[in-house]
Amino acid sequence: MAEKITSLQVAERAGVSQSAVSRVFTPGASVSKKTEDKVRKAAAELGYRPNVLARAMVSGKSRIIGLVVAYLDNYFYPEALEILSNDLQERGYHVLVFMASQTAGNIDGVVEEILDYQVDGIVTASVAMSSDLSQRCAQAKVPVVHFNRFQDGDGVSFVTSDNFQGGRELAQFLVAGEHKKIAYIAGWEGASTQRDREAGFRAGLDEFGQKLFAREVGEFDVDHARAAAHAMFNVDANDRPDAVFVANDYMAFAVMDELRFGLDLKIPDDVSVVGFDDVPPAAWRAYDLTTMRQRANLMVAETVETLMAHIENPSSAKTRKISIAAPLIVRGSARLPKNWPPVKG
Amino acid sequence: MAEKITSLQVAERAGVSQSAVSRVFTPGASVSKKTEDKVRKAAAELGYRPNVLARAMVSGKSRIIGLVVAYLDNYFYPEALEILSNDLQERGYHVLVFMASQTAGNIDGVVEEILDYQVDGIVTASVAMSSDLSQRCAQAKVPVVHFNRFQDGDGVSFVTSDNFQGGRELAQFLVAGEHKKIAYIAGWEGASTQRDREAGFRAGLDEFGQKLFAREVGEFDVDHARAAAHAMFNVDANDRPDAVFVANDYMAFAVMDELRFGLDLKIPDDVSVVGFDDVPPAAWRAYDLTTMRQRANLMVAETVETLMAHIENPSSAKTRKISIAAPLIVRGSARLPKNWPPVKG
DNA sequence: ATGAAAGCGCTAACAA
DNA sequence: TTGTTAGCGCTTTCAT
Numbered sequence: 160m161a162e163k164i165t166s167l168q169v170a171e172r173a174g175v176s177q178s179a180v181s182r183v184f185t186p187g188a189s190v191s192k193k194t195e196d197k198v199r200k201a202a203a204e205l206g207y208r209p210n211v212l213a214r215a216m217v218s219g220k221s222r223i224i225g226l227v228v229a230y231l232d233n234y235f236y237p238e239a240l241e242i243l244s245n246d247l248q249e250r251g252y253h254v255l256v257f258m259a260s261q262t263a264g265n266i267d268g269v270v271e272e273i274l275d276y277q278v279d280g281i282v283t284a285s286v287a288m289s290s291d292l293s294q295r296c297a298q299a300k301v302p303v304v305h306f307n308r309f310q311d312g313d314g315v316s317f318v319t320s321d322n323f324q325g326g327r328e329l330a331q332f333l334v335a336g337e338h339k340k341i342a343y344i345a346g347w348e349g350a351s352t353q354r355d356r357e358a359g360f361r362a363g364l365d366e367f368g369q370k371l372f373a374r375e376v377g378e379f380d381v382d383h384a385r386a387a388a389h390a391m392f393n394v395d396a397n398d399r400p401d402a403v404f405v406a407n408d409y410m411a412f413a414v415m416d417e418l419r420f421g422l423d424l425k426i427p428d429d430v431s432v433v434g435f436d437d438v439p440p441a442a443w444r445a446y447d448l449t450t451m452r453q454r455a456n457l458m459v460a461e462t463v464e465t466l467m468a469h470i471e472n473p474s475s476a477k478t479r480k481i482s483i484a485a486p487l488i489v490r491g492s493a494r495l496p497k498n499w500p501p502v503k504g
Numbered sequence: 505m506a507e508k509i510t511s512l513q514v515a516e517r518a519g520v521s522q523s524a525v526s527r528v529f530t531p532g533a534s535v536s537k538k539t540e541d542k543v544r545k546a547a548a549e550l551g552y553r554p555n556v557l558a559r560a561m562v563s564g565k566s567r568i569i570g571l572v573v574a575y576l577d578n579y580f581y582p583e584a585l586e587i588l589s590n591d592l593q594e595r596g597y598h599v600l601v602f603m604a605s606q607t608a609g610n611i612d613g614v615v616e617e618i619l620d621y622q623v624d625g626i627v628t629a630s631v632a633m634s635s636d637l638s639q640r641c642a643q644a645k646v647p648v649v650h651f652n653r654f655q656d657g658d659g660v661s662f663v664t665s666d667n668f669q670g671g672r673e674l675a676q677f678l679v680a681g682e683h684k685k686i687a688y689i690a691g692w693e694g695a696s697t698q699r700d701r702e703a704g705f706r707a708g709l710d711e712f713g714q715k716l717f718a719r720e721v722g723e724f725d726v727d728h729a730r731a732a733a734h735a736m737f738n739v740d741a742n743d744r745p746d747a748v749f750v751a752n753d754y755m756a757f758a759v760m761d762e763l764r765f766g767l768d769l770k771i772p773d774d775v776s777v778v779g780f781d782d783v784p785p786a787a788w789r790a791y792d793l794t795t796m797r798q799r800a801n802l803m804v805a806e807t808v809e810t811l812m813a814h815i816e817n818p819s820s821a822k823t824r825k826i827s828i829a830a831p832l833i834v835r836g837s838a839r840l841p842k843n844w845p846p847v848k849g
Numbered sequence: 850a851t852g853a854a855a856g857c858g859c860t861a862a863c864a865a
Numbered sequence: 866t867t868g869t870t871a872g873c874g875c876t877t878t879c880a881t
Contacts, residue, residue: 522852523853561856
């Protein structure tokens with residue numbers, strides 16, 4: 160009943176020094192073939208594996224990345240988490256998950272906890288942290304990347320979709336589709352994604368000679384979104400929008416349900432609906448939602464690259480502020496412009 | 505620019521010994537109020553926080569729980585993960601995520617990696633591991649709980665829904681609804697959830713005087729499920745099932761889409777559909793799926809309890825094999841039995 | 850109640 | 866290439 164095999168026990172069995180064992184398990188260390196063989200043999204027999212924590216203590220590298228995430232009910236996040244975890248795993252890192260509710264104090268507390276684990280880096284998914292805390296991370300030399308959140312300031316990196324341009328394109332698309340009463344259902348107003356999407360949407364409408372016909376707030380929450388849809392559409396047919404951009408897909412599904420089943424409207428005949436994210440259910444036939452695709456794989460790849468750059472090069476790596484183009488995914492939930500798709504050239 | 509504050513620095517500033525500092529941060533250690541105050545003050549000024557890894561080394565408790573999960577696209581898992589992470593966080597533990605694909609070799613490798621982190625426990629979500637590996641965990645004294653997976657053998661704990669009884673109830677419900685041609689679309693046959701649900705379903709049909717009218721395999725995969733539905737229903741009306749139990753909700757959505765949009769069938773008029781899991785989209789009006797609810801919160805609670813029992817009491821804690829009743833959630837995707845709901849008494 | 854001292858299992862100089 | 870030595874930051878006896 161072997162309990163806990165240490166490098167020392169392996170060393171004894173192999174008849175070498177303990178450091179020899181360490182070197183065998185340290186990529187790029189100098190060991191002779193002969194020693195290596197002896198050590199590997201002894202290690203295999205004993206079932207030895209290096210203790211990552213002990214290694215972390217002395218090397219200062221834990222190979223743990225802390226992930227702060229507020230909720231997993233918007234299916235964009237599970238998707239991102241899966242990709243992130245896989246990407247990091249390939250590089251020998253692992254994700255330590257910290258759930259944090261939206262309130263700022265809580266998040267700061269959670270980040271402190273993360274730091275206690277001596278993580279090599281932190282990814283915050285859709286949560287903001289105080290600049291105070293950002294500084295603590297900076298001085299602890301732990302790189303932070305904000306995923307799907309724009310964050311102002313010097314020392315902070317982030318990766319987002321180009322939410323502004325995404326909103327703008329949606330406006331263009333709806334105007335081209337000859338909608339005349341275009342509305343917006345907002346997400347939680349504290350979120351940069353919400354702000355940027357709305358700003359871009361408004362800018363686009365403006366650019367194409369329209370302005371917002373109606374606006375409600377859905378808070379990135381299903382119940383709020385449903386209520387917002389009800390308030391917006393349960394009115395005289397004349398006062399009813401003929402198109403609505405819902406700030407993310409997750410809310411858009413609730414809105415579509417309310418429109419179709421609550422108010423008996425036809426999509427897209429009576430009203431066009433567009434969303435943002437392109438989470439898997441958007442492609443399900445029951446919704447078939449026209450939306451902007453957040454390219455989770457690219458976003459994660461940039462997040463990981465940024466992290467690695469800082470980890471491998473703590474001093475010289477620059478903070479990155481990355482914005483990734485979101486392609487318009489045209490499906491059936493919004494009336495198409497005439498002559499769609501546009502012919503190139 | 506403070507870099508890394510150690511207990512020693514705090515001790516010096518507070519004018520006490522390093523062990524005094526340690527004791528202040530060790531619940532239940534004996535320190536005088538006076539020392540504690542001095543230490544806390546110094547710690548606060550320096551921004552000191554104990555290094556969890558160093559603590560883990562000496563105490564042997566990392567307060568990390570390893571989670572192995574194969575995929576996050578069945579939305580039951582993100583839900584469970586969120587609850588698990590929150591539950592553990594409240595007890596001072598955190599979740600280290602390991603993604604593993606379904607193949608056995610891979611999973612064993614992943615579990616080895618987990619062990620390297622000196623985790624205090626392991627949760628496997630819907631993946632099986634070799635009994636070989638189970639033994640390694642046992643001898644490393646790391647408790648393992650299989651979540652949503654039945655596992656045979658002595659040393660292993662698991663928590664599942666009562667999948668057999670769930671399948672049986674679904675059969676009963678469909679028979680009571682006067683369906684005469686009841687079919688089944690299976691999940692991945694390597695999964696105990698699949699096996700138990702099917703066995704229960706067949707047992708139920710048998711019990712109520714019917715047998716399976718048709719069967720296809722969906723592999724817990726959307727594309728397979730869609731193809732299975734097509735193969736099963738794209739036939740003469742007489743040969744077409746009038747009800748189908750799809751082994752989980754995730755596949756059921758694809759099946760419903762195929763039936764409605766691919767084959768122009770009405771649900772539940774032409775065919776009843778029931779699923780298993782009760783993931784959030786099952787409640788969305790567009791699907792409104794009758795299904796068995798997996799009570800994620802209860803399942804997670806039992807998982808955590810089992811883990812804690814073993815961690816706090818390594819020798820005496822017994823392995824637990826827990827099966828949680830899954831209630832039938834009746835919605836609109838299946839024709840109701842006459843006189844529904846049944847009157848009690 | 851407190852300090853001194855001994856490690857937890859490992860890596861990283863430094864010599865040899 | 867290899868062994869020796871010195872810690873990483875902490876908890877935990879053991880004295881006092």
